[in-house]
Amino acid sequence: MSRRFYYDHAHFSFDLAGGITFTWILMLVHDAYFWFVHSCMHYFKRAYRLLHQLHHSTSGDITVFSTAHGEILDVTVSITPFYLLVLLLLYLEGNWNPFHIILATFAVNNVNMMGHSGFRLPAFVYVPASLGVLLIPLAQRPIHHYIHHLDPRFNRSLYFTWCDRLAGTYRGTHPKCTSPNEP
Template sequence: MAGFEDLIAVLPAWLMLLGGQLLLIIIPASAAFLFLYRWKGNPLRGRKIQPGFSSAATIRREVRYSILTALVFALNGFCIYLFMTEGWTLVYAEFSDYGWLYGTFSLVAAIVLHDAYFYWTHRLMHHRRLFHAFHRLHHTSRSPSPWAAYAFAPLEAVVQTMFLTILVFVLPLHVTVIYLFMVHMILRNVIGHSGFELFPRGTAAHTVFGILTTNTHHDLHHSAKAGNFGLYFTWWDRICGTENPDYRKTFARVTSRHIASEREEERTVAALKA
């Protein structure tokens, strides 16, 4: 009976984590979907990376599995919460313990380490013996929408969420840094699966900003089903020779098409005024 009472006592904490996780996924995905796919005045419509749109059935599937992923993430978050209450993790609550400089460093370090973790687990899940159980469902979104970002099979959701579990045991992290890391992760993932190129023209070939994965970078991974395994940065793909050879050309074509469509609209407006 004591065990059941203990479970009831911690249930509100888990429900709060679940609600927070659902909001973290649903709000950005819904906002991006409504802006890019439902708003007729979308100024970025010329930057659709692939022709055509996902079916309503595909979107519904993506939403269902995104909710399931939120459930898995919340369960893992609850485990981390329990570990924290026992004092087993390196999570801390006072910035004065390590200072603001370290807090900033730890956020950057978490992002860089997550990118490495994602790249190598992503490649591993593309192994023929693992792909069907772990990653095939995510790739059923051949032309992804914002809802595809977290449309994972349960096993892949576990792999994705385990990074933070490992990290809190090896790197001191302030609770705010964990929250900012989660927000950054979800926003970048939703944007990367948007199906539209939002990065400025020239980003892919830029000396500095070329290290960032553009939306075209990950979209090509979905359409080609190989290469471009990175999440935030392109360096692992470049080092390991897994970057799609058509990446820069495709990015240039998509961004140039957008500029051309804007000029056509300007010419049309000018002609009407004349």
């Protein structure tokens, strides 16, 4: 199979329902992968120092510009292998929709930026920007990521809180948080 095979089997259509479904499934599966890798980086101190320490160097002060960056090895371990596998699976499937990839990229990046913003954003911003992902009660909120930066033992998921809840690493409040019920 060649690169030409990959392009020839791209079938572009504005299938919004399929794109949202693809995005949600992608985010659910990536959330489990990310939680596992992120937990390993926190558990193994050498890996933490080598891969992830820079991300936590802000001591709880989070903004998109101060914590959304990552060391190249952190990104390489926690994000790149997952998406390379997705691309490989799409390549092997032989029938894929670039519109779905565009929607997923849009939602994934927006949820990551909103999670690192440190702000409680209004629904008219976070609902369309996340393709509805942030509507569900188990969605990761900026408050959850802020708590993670205050106490890295908790809230290691990326998009949702279900992995943290199952593993006992979820925390919804922290004494330094002024608004524990932030949506």
